[in-house]
Amino acid sequence: MLSLRRSLRGVRGVSLYIAPSTRAVAKGLAAQAARRTAVAAPYSTKSVAFTADTYGSKVSRDEKYKKLDDADTKYFESVLQDTNGLITDADDLLFFNEDWMRKYRGQSQLVLKPKTTDQVSRILKYCNDNLLAVVPQGGNTGLVGGSVPVFDEIIISLSNLNKIRSFDDVTGILKADAGVILENADQYLADNGYIFPLDLGAKGSCHVGGVVATNAGGLRLLRYGSLHGSVLGLEVVLPDGTIYNSMDSLRKDNTGYDLKQLFIGSEGTIGIITGVSILCPARPQAFNVALLAVSSYETVLKVFAGARRELSEILSAFEFMDGKSQILARRHLKLDHPIESGEYPFYVLIETSGSNKDHDDEKLETFLGNAMEEGLVDDGIIAQDETQLRNLWSWRESLPEVTASAGGVYKYDVSLPLADLYGLVDAANEKLVEANLADLDDESKPVVDAVGYGHIGDGNLHLNVCTRVYSKEIEQVLEPFVYEWISEKKGSVSAEHGLGFQKKNYIGYSKNDVEIEMIKGLKKHYDPNGIMNPYKYV
Amino acid sequence: MLSLRRSLRGVRGVSLYIAPSTRAVAKGLAAQAARRTAVAAPYSTKSVAFTADTYGSKVSRDEKYKKLDDADTKYFESVLQDTNGLITDADDLLFFNEDWMRKYRGQSQLVLKPKTTDQVSRILKYCNDNLLAVVPQGGNTGLVGGSVPVFDEIIISLSNLNKIRSFDDVTGILKADAGVILENADQYLADNGYIFPLDLGAKGSCHVGGVVATNAGGLRLLRYGSLHGSVLGLEVVLPDGTIYNSMDSLRKDNTGYDLKQLFIGSEGTIGIITGVSILCPARPQAFNVALLAVSSYETVLKVFAGARRELSEILSAFEFMDGKSQILARRHLKLDHPIESGEYPFYVLIETSGSNKDHDDEKLETFLGNAMEEGLVDDGIIAQDETQLRNLWSWRESLPEVTASAGGVYKYDVSLPLADLYGLVDAANEKLVEANLADLDDESKPVVDAVGYGHIGDGNLHLNVCTRVYSKEIEQVLEPFVYEWISEKKGSVSAEHGLGFQKKNYIGYSKNDVEIEMIKGLKKHYDPNGIMNPYKYV
Structure with missing residues (x-):
């Protein structure tokens, strides 16, 4: 150096x-190796508490949803035509039911891994007709519990939909299945002299489709802008099984409302993204x-x-x-x-x-x-x-990984006006010390420290409250305090990680009543039965 | 040089x-001076035929819309509290009823020029309650007849909503009323070391709000990307008078569907944009x-x-x-x-x-x-x-201006795969010559020439069929031929000019049935009475 x-x-x-x-x-x-094993490691230790238990006072299973039975499973088998595409074994299910932060754990009895868009369509249509709730899942690297079930929702994993469809080396337009891993997509582009217009730490696990569904920002937004600008088209299966396809869109197309935009950042609540067309810059x-x-x-x-x-x-x-x-x-x-x-x-x-x-x-x-x-x-x-x-x-x-290494971490991913940005870390620490909860070296204290890092170029702070254990006490000190602090500064309670399960009840700190009504209106418009990723988002 | x-x-x-x-x-x-006067000049010559007559076989007034009466006008006077805000004089109305290409002419009897968002809200609510159809109008520089009435729709001009609201010279976020003229906004930014992330020939007349409502592309999209990436927030009055406001959004905000995206390129069909917040790069x-x-x-x-x-x-x-x-x-x-x-x-x-x-x-x-x-x-x-x-x-x-100078011009603004892009100009010329309609020097032929220019960097061709007179014969040779040609190459029949009146019936050449149904669904969702910019778009 x-x-x-x-x-x-x-x-x-x-x-x-x-x-x-x-x-x-x-x-x-060494750091790289450590990072690579970070996701897998926790699964060897004791299991995470069920979300249904941890948050039982706040959320209960909606009994309108049908409970999975053998006939359903048989139908899905007939669709997938491959028993490897269904996961029902309790041990195998654990990987899909838990998030990598080990904060949330669902109780799904079934993971489906379709290999084609048509299979996704038939699965969703059946679920919609039968009121079976579903959770779409990409690389399961999310930070707000959005990609794991809360109760017994069926998990639809996109990991078997993982082919690069095409690449045009004159225009830089990449078309890929949703389940292509981001790092693989970027490596493919590198071989062709191009670069994926987004990069983030979880690139070795996260999916291209998941990145779009959560409108991930990442490390290079400053240069290449948001996915709302670079995604050219999507293939999305709507809750009733209809396939919306705008994969052939060119860079400019002003014919009608830009429908694909609704699905960028929709976190699996109004459809399942199965294909992505994205404009990639020269490397x-x-x-x-x-x-x-x-x-x-x-x-x-x-x-x-x-x-x-x-x-x-x-x-x-x-x-x-x-x-x-x-x-x-x-x-x-x-x-x-x-x-x-x-x-x-x-x-x-x-x-x-x-x-x-x-x-x-x-x-x-x-x-x-x-x-x-x-x-x-x-x-x-x-x-x-x-x-x-x-x-x-x-x-x-x-x-x-570092911030989660003492046991757990409360992550707040927020946008703030630049001048106020770091003030939130100081304010959070003050509250935690005041409540006698935090000490860097005293192992008896539940909190190690509240630290901050992030993307200054985008006004995006990651406040990480590093804990030795998760506890209601910490949560009560932090919430709604953190959200109120952000709201007062006119920031956003989720800059790039989304709402998921964690922030469902806090959208009001970033959006006004008209916006929330409009969001709810669209949810109802596209998913009238509410089968898509329930108990989350809005 | x-x-x-x-x-x-x-x-x-x-x-x-x-x-x-x-x-x-x-x-x-000289060229600049000529350009500056290009818009004003045509109004001194004989008037344009009514759209209702020219296209009478294709479109007729929907009798569900109320006809304007004195009570309506009185109500609008009470809202605007300024008689200068209402235009009812026949000569003065002409400027608002005609488009600058002199292809379309509506028969509106009333132009309203509100000065505040609240006035826009009260006007729209009244129109919605009374089934009075409206046309939002910015700088009226559109190329598809989208900003002028087809029949007697009330014109709501944004030209009096023309203040810069704020500018943050750390983040580069500009907030402006919709009616600010693009060139003025850019000059303001230049004074502060920044640049508007979009530039186009009509900048001296077009409005910031109109640019967003039509998702204009322009000359520098190649560098700064589309408005879907750079617009951070909007203030929009919905048909029922509700004010949607996301003007405080920061660069990153992942809390709910990105509602503002729906209005970018919606051409006044589901709301009236009254304010724009946009991220501007350093100049x-x-x-x-x-x-x-x-x-x-x-x-x-x-x-x-x-x-x-x-x-x-x-x-x-x-x-x-x-x-x-x-x-x-x-x-x-x-x-x-x-x-x-x-x-x-x-x-x-x-x-x-x-x-x-x-x-x-x-x-x-x-x-x-x-x-x-x-x-x-x-x-x-x-x-x-x-x-x-x-x-x-x-x-x-x-x-x-040059291409319209012989009398008129049929403009086709299309996206095509780069390899095919210029082929459309050749194909159009071939058809016109075949039909014995075109000659560069023979004044007896209705068409001068079909020429092409545009934004190669965006795959965007402007095919201009320069005519001495507008005629059904030319139109019949060109349409649907041009649209079919584009559709075959999987291009878009409107890259950046929008659908408006001209391309309402041609959306099917660029969008599939599912997309069209989804677009119609959103139109109905937000404008159930259909008062917003009728007879156009979809």
């Missing part, structure tokens, strides 16, 4: 100091990643303003992490911090990507040189090769 | 040849514009592929014009072509914009040098200053 502190003068010129990279590489690989030729240490949140914002001005069209990510999240990362990953010179209150990860490495280097060096001369940056490193670059990203992407 | 042909060697190095620019400046200014520091002459459409595509690869993140526009459109431009503008060395089959206008002029120049010069060495570009010029840059854009932007 290039160390900025040790070579401020060098940054402005050509003679860059390059730090030995071997240890950094080892670090990153940048040159990437740079820098990790910077700064002394205050205000300085983070100043660095951001400078980056937008000076890096402009090549700025592709601007992430921040607070110092407390880095303490936890060091402990959990058992690694030195990439910036070795000390502990700092805030860290910023900047990525640039462009078509000309020399130009990008020059822009980045000028920007960093200015930032250091102005005293905005206390220390920093620049990745010098692909491995170092990946390692820095791995460090950032390990945070969801 | 920098001439490429005379300085191919220079392009690769530093010693660029700069052509005398005075004549070019004069040209551009690039450096712009370059080059105009290139190439020998074939295939070569246009090759130049485009190269530009995407080599100009990548700084490419902000890639426009093409066929040689025939340039012949008409020379005649109408009475000016030499910016490229003086001869007539070429195709022309390409490339714009780059970025944060570092030196870097951009180097990228553009490398790209153009390569293109010329490969024999892709026959001649070309690069604007050397702001005035030359504007002049080249003016030349391109004069085409809508």
Whole structure:
């Protein structure tokens, strides 16, 4: 890595100091390996409490829904024509019933894994006709309990619908089944000189369809914009089995309401996305990643303003992490911090990507040189090769796992005006300390710490309350306090993670009554029987 | 201007040849002046036939709608509390009843110009309760007859709702009344270092709200993406007077269906947009514009592929014009072509914009040098200053006026797969010549020529059939032929101009039955009485 502190003068010129990279590489690989096993690991420990028990006072099974019987299962067998497509074994079901944070656990007795859109259509039509409730499930990497059942809903997994359908290397339009894993889609595009216009930590597990159904934002929204802009068409099975198909849409098409938009972020409540057509940009030729240490949140914002001005069209990510999240990362990953010179209150990860490495280097060096001369940056490193670059990203992407490592985590994914953004972390900590619930080192306290990181470029904070155990007491301190705080600042209670089960009752903090009525109206319009992902969203 | 042909060697190095620019400046200014008066001019000549007469065989007034009476007018007076807000004078009404292409003319007896959202709400509620049909109208620059009445619908003009509400110079979020003129919004943003993420020829007249209501694409979609990605929130008055307001939304907000998306491109059929919140990018520091002459459409595509690869993140526009459109431009503008060395089959206008002029120049010069060495570009010029840059854009932007200058124009705004795109112009010409209707110089023929230009970067062709007179005969040759041709290639019959009145019956060429049913379902859901912009869209 290039160390900025040790070579401020060098940054402005050509003679860059390059730090030995071997240890950094080892670090990153360890972090990566840890991240890869993070999802699987929890299933070996004791099982999670049923959502029906944990939240029994708030939600009960709607008895209008039919209970699954043998005749239903037989019908589904006839549709799938493959017994591997049905999961009924209790042990096997566990993986689909639980979310990866181990907060929610449903009691579904049946997972269906259709291989074609037509099978999805026949399944849904049957469920709709018979009032069988369903939960669509992608990679099950969601953070709000949206992809697991609350009670006995049938799980429809898209994991067997996993083919790339086509790619046009002139226009960059990729058409894929919903169940294609994001990382696979991006690798396929990389082989063709293109890039998926979205990236996130769960890319090794999450599905393209799930990403669209939850309107995921991720790490590069700053550069490539939201899925509402890049998704060109969808194939969606509506609750009555009707197949809506706009997969042939070109980049511009102004003939009628843009129906596909309704399904982007609909979290499986009005249809099941089975296919996605998305416009992919050319893969940048040159990437740079820098990790910077700064002394205050205000300085983070100043660095951001400078980056937008000076890096402009090549700025592709601007992430921040607070110092407390880095303490936890060091402990959990058992690694030195990439910036070795000390502990700092805030860290910023900047990525640039462009078509000309020399130009990008020059822009980045000028920007960093200015930032250091102005005293905005206390220390920093620049990745010098692909491995170092990946390692820095791995460090950032390990945070969801790090923050859950003490036992559990309450995750709040919020949008706030930039000036107020970090104030929420301070406010949450204050409340937890006041209630005598939090201590970094005292194992008797249920909360380790409330830490913050996220996508400054999008005004998106991830507040993570890292806990040793989940408890009603913590929840009562945090909610509705956190939502009220956000509402007061006119933020959103869910920037990118969605509503799911967790935030169903908190939509009123981000949406007004007219909006909520309109949302309910659309839900009823498309899913009059309410079979799709019930007890959630709205 | 920098001439490429005379300085191919220079392009690769530093010693660029700069052509005398005075004549070019004069040209551009003349073109600009001509463009500015283009909309106003037609109103001085004889009046347009009523749509009700021209299309009487296809559409008749729906007698469920109430006819305006004095009591209605009195009520509207009481709402607006300003007699200037009502237009009832026959001469004054003409401007609002006719579209600028002079193809459509309604017979409205009343134009209302509310000054507040609340007034719009009270007007709509009254109209809905009394079954009075309405047409929302922005700058009335549409190309499909969507913003003028077909019969006696009341026109609700947004022109008095014309204030910038707020601008946040940290996030780039602009909030504006719907009636703010696009050019004014962009000038306001320029003063603050930002840019409106959309630009189009009619910017001096069209409204921000109209642009959103029609999901306009324009000249820089290639760089900044569609409005579905950049609009953050809307204020919309629904047919029953309810005010939907999502103006406080931040960049990311995943709480419920993204309702605002429905109104982007809804052409006034389910609500009236009264306010727009939009995310604006930082204004690039450096712009370059080059105009290139190439020998074939295939070569246009090759130049485009190269530009995407080599100009990548700084490419902000890639426009093409066929040689025939340039012949008409020379005649109408009475000016030499910016490229003086001869007539070429195709022309390409490339714009780059970025944060570092030196870097951009180097990228553009490398790209153009390569293109010329490969024999892709026959001649070309690069604007050397702001005035030359504007002049080249003016030349391109004069085409809508140029193509209408012989008397009238049938405009087809279509999306097609790139390889097929220009084939439609050839096919249309063939049909017209076959029917003995077209000749460039023979004044007895109704059609001058069918020409093509548009946004290659978006797969968007503007086919313009330039006529001396409008006639049923021409229309019968062109329709449904053009739509069938597009449908066969899986294109869209409206890339960016919308459906309006012109294409209401042709949506089936771009949308399948399920989609059309879903669109009709939403129309009925939001406008059960059908008072909003009837006889159009779907």
